[in-house]
Amino acid sequence: xxxxxxxxxxxxxxxxxxxxxxxxxxxxxxxxxxxxxxxxxxxxxxxxxxxxxxxxxxxxxxxxxxxxxxxxxxxxxxxxxxxxxxxxxxxxxxxxxxxxxxxxxxxxxxxxxxxxxxxxxxxxxxxxxxxxxxxxxxxxxxxxxxxxxxxxxxxxxxxxxxxxxxxxxxxxxxxxxxxxxxxxxxxxxxxxxxxxxxxxxxxxxxxxxxxxxxxxxxxxxxxxxxxxxxxxxxxxxxxxxxxxxxxxxxxxxxxxxxxxxxxxxxxxxxxxxxxxxxxxxxxxxxxxxxxxxxxxxxxxxxxxxxxxxxxxxxxxxxxxxxxxxxxxxxxxxxxxxxxxxxxxxxxxxxxxxxxxxxxxxxxxxxxxxxxxxxxxxxxxxxxxxxxxxxxxxxxxxxxxxxxxxxxxxxxx
Amino acid sequence: xxxxxxxxxxxxxxxxxxxxxxxxxxxxxxxxxxxxxxxxxxxxxxxxxxxxxxxxxxxxxxxxxxxxxxxxxxxxxxxxxxxxxxxxxxxxxxxxxxxxxxxxxxxxxxxxxxxxxxxxxxxxxxxxxxxxxxxxxxxxxxxxxxxxxxxxxxxxxxxxxxxxxxxxxxxxxxxxxxxxxxxxxxxxxxxxxxxxxxxxxxxxxxxxxxxxxxxxxxxxxxxxxxxxxxxxxxxxxxxxxxxxxxxxxxxxxxxxxxxxxxxxxxxxxxxxxxxxxxxxxxxxxxxxxxxxxxxxxxxxxxxxxxxxxxxxxxxxxxxxxxxxxxxxxxxxxxxxxxxxxxxxxxxxxxxxxxxxxxxxxxxxxxxxxxxxxxxxxxxxxxxxxxxxxxxxxxxxxxxxxxxxxxxxxxxx
Numbered sequence: 001x002x003x004x005x006x007x008x009x010x011x012x013x014x015x016x017x018x019x020x021x022x023x024x025x026x027x028x029x030x031x032x033x034x035x036x037x038x039x040x041x042x043x044x045x046x047x048x049x050x051x052x053x054x055x056x057x058x059x060x061x062x063x064x065x066x067x068x069x070x071x072x073x074x075x076x077x078x079x080x081x082x083x084x085x086x087x088x089x090x091x092x093x094x095x096x097x098x099x100x101x102x103x104x105x106x107x108x109x110x111x112x113x114x115x116x117x118x119x120x121x122x123x124x125x126x127x128x129x130x131x132x133x134x135x136x137x138x139x140x141x142x143x144x145x146x147x148x149x150x151x152x153x154x155x156x157x158x159x160x161x162x163x164x165x166x167x168x169x170x171x172x173x174x175x176x177x178x179x180x181x182x183x184x185x186x187x188x189x190x191x192x193x194x195x196x197x198x199x200x201x202x203x204x205x206x207x208x209x210x211x212x213x214x215x216x217x218x219x220x221x222x223x224x225x226x227x228x229x230x231x232x233x234x235x236x237x238x239x240x241x242x243x244x245x246x247x248x249x250x251x252x253x254x255x256x257x258x259x260x261x262x263x264x265x266x267x268x269x270x271x272x273x274x275x276x277x278x279x280x281x282x283x284x285x286x287x288x289x290x291x292x293x294x295x296x297x298x299x300x301x302x303x304x305x306x307x308x309x310x311x312x313x314x315x316x317x318x319x320x321x322x323x324x325x326x327x328x329x330x331x332x333x334x335x336x337x338x339x340x341x342x343x344x345x346x347x348x349x350x351x352x353x354x355x356x357x358x359x360x361x362x363x364x365x366x367x368x369x370x371x372x373x374x375x376x377x378x379x380x381x382x383x384x385x386x387x388x389x390x391x392x393x394x395x396x397x398x399x400x401x402x403x404x405x406x407x408x409x410x411x412x
Numbered sequence: 413x414x415x416x417x418x419x420x421x422x423x424x425x426x427x428x429x430x431x432x433x434x435x436x437x438x439x440x441x442x443x444x445x446x447x448x449x450x451x452x453x454x455x456x457x458x459x460x461x462x463x464x465x466x467x468x469x470x471x472x473x474x475x476x477x478x479x480x481x482x483x484x485x486x487x488x489x490x491x492x493x494x495x496x497x498x499x500x501x502x503x504x505x506x507x508x509x510x511x512x513x514x515x516x517x518x519x520x521x522x523x524x525x526x527x528x529x530x531x532x533x534x535x536x537x538x539x540x541x542x543x544x545x546x547x548x549x550x551x552x553x554x555x556x557x558x559x560x561x562x563x564x565x566x567x568x569x570x571x572x573x574x575x576x577x578x579x580x581x582x583x584x585x586x587x588x589x590x591x592x593x594x595x596x597x598x599x600x601x602x603x604x605x606x607x608x609x610x611x612x613x614x615x616x617x618x619x620x621x622x623x624x625x626x627x628x629x630x631x632x633x634x635x636x637x638x639x640x641x642x643x644x645x646x647x648x649x650x651x652x653x654x655x656x657x658x659x660x661x662x663x664x665x666x667x668x669x670x671x672x673x674x675x676x677x678x679x680x681x682x683x684x685x686x687x688x689x690x691x692x693x694x695x696x697x698x699x700x701x702x703x704x705x706x707x708x709x710x711x712x713x714x715x716x717x718x719x720x721x722x723x724x725x726x727x728x729x730x731x732x733x734x735x736x737x738x739x740x741x742x743x744x745x746x747x748x749x750x751x752x753x754x755x756x757x758x759x760x761x762x763x764x765x766x767x768x769x770x771x772x773x774x775x776x777x778x779x780x781x782x783x784x785x786x787x788x789x790x791x792x793x794x795x796x797x798x799x800x801x802x803x804x805x806x807x808x809x810x811x812x813x814x815x816x817x818x819x820x821x822x823x824x
Binding site: 016019020050053054056057058061062064065066067068069071072075076078079080082083084086087092093094096098099143144145 | 428432465466468469470473474476477478480481483484487488492494499504506508510555
């Protein structure tokens, strides 16, 4: 008898057959006595179709109006899912983000959840309803429709699980768990039974597409038990997926490295010949932040002759916009020599909790890449990960040799 | 300097080109100094696509969930229309029925508007925005999404015009006004410059597809000036359409007959051998009303031998359901002899304010039909119309001979 929030992504609700399969799975959980809240994304392809419609009208769609249009994708999916649950004999009721009242800030197309009013859902659960909630969307204080950005449905699910004090948030996707790396690149990649929040956070932020980073942050912050499962397995042989654990739950000794993450959706920008004085990082990144462009990796080299070079990476889709800002606003303002950039890069990272207690991981990583003649353009490290920026063409090669070097294909 | 509510139907916003044409027209009105509120329907085909998706999941889609799904059609259209207006250089903002707050009752898929909160729209207009509102939808007191049923966008437009005290509600459609009858059936049909509310009400309720009946009722009740125009005319030669007038505005002498309306979407049901005693009409129609089936024409013949026959018409799509109710609930309960029905009928009506002061209209109508050997199955009259039920196969013939007999092809 648990309260479970299950999230189904776009491919999991991509057709009426898939929606009916979701309803059958929910029905099995209900038959076991669990109470279930279902969060769904838009049917696969729908969001892209809507974006294309919008772009056909306005080259840069107005963010407020784009959110009005995009939010319909999930709204269709919740209605259909509730119908499928009813067709399974369950009581079911759907809610949009506005109805639940998932209150967000007003950053259209990339809003953040501020608060969730869970009262109506709790009432429905008490009356025996399965509650279906639209992922990815909310409303701001003005009652304007907002969306959380790509992957936002995961965040909705975790935030709802936190608000409802659910026993587990289950993220159903087209893979059956979190792998040591992408099996499409390394066939020997293994599914992890468990991974810590910290590792998952690094894996997500580094481009592992399984979970959206904000959902992992949310889960960590509110101590929500999170599990990644496949919605594509036959009804009767559902695997255990990967449980994202809190560190204190880890009983066995931690493997040193849990996985190799990568992201090819990045671009690099460098401001050369920057006067080396206090406040310069803010003067460069302030205008970028004002334009609502997320910055990922930031590297500043040690200066010489009173000047330095400053590099950072952004989402590849924001490359031109960021470059224009640097050229037009930042360069003349701070008196930099030159702005250069490269949209054809990738980021590859080695992630693992065990890194904290083991030395030599970095040097092993760099040696492995050097042996293949792969040049490293930027390096950034944290407690539990080492990331390098490489020419995009080396992505697959780098992932494969690192996966092998750290023996991730060996059973733990 | 007027405040105008313009409503655009599904074909008028059926593609990005059409939406851009709408934006250009609105822009011309704004350039003339008018303030404009735009009400849009779903892009043509969208509502049917959504219904098909729903039926694929649940044969009889749950009305609450169906409304959740259907309301997305208009939501996409308002976002795109607002973008198109912005692309024309206008300030524009869209609202769903829930956001405006168009409060309705809870009769899902056929809700009625209770109240409109016009404050936010008035604020936006004051700040120079064109406001785009989703037609066809609202929310009930529980904040559940409702839809007003087919053609409900006209009602939204008129209700908004009433709430905003607009100078005129303009209904843009694929025809350039109200005609003496359907030009596809009678090529000589003429566009009427003016028609009274009472006549329009009869024309609408009798199946003239130009305006939805509830919108005309609303317009009459709240004294909203209503005009029907074509959205398919070239930008620079927009016609005057047809103005729906209050009777006191009529200056010229009224033509006796304004038009021939018809409806092929009806079915006839008869309960034979009904005991002729008080309360019998209620006992027959009560269960039909309880099942939320609208009844149109009702005819009860004079009884003889203590029993009578009772006939009525319903929407053809409700025929089987109504027949089952009569057979299973009504017939045994009231002790009727037999239930018969015919889904292949049509209704043809002659409508005109002048009928009140002229005699002989009915006999002329019946003689005209008799001369063509057309049998009349039921007759019903009001102050300003005479309707007959005929075998469906006579529809076109009846409309043509009546149009000619009443000289509707002659210029008034």
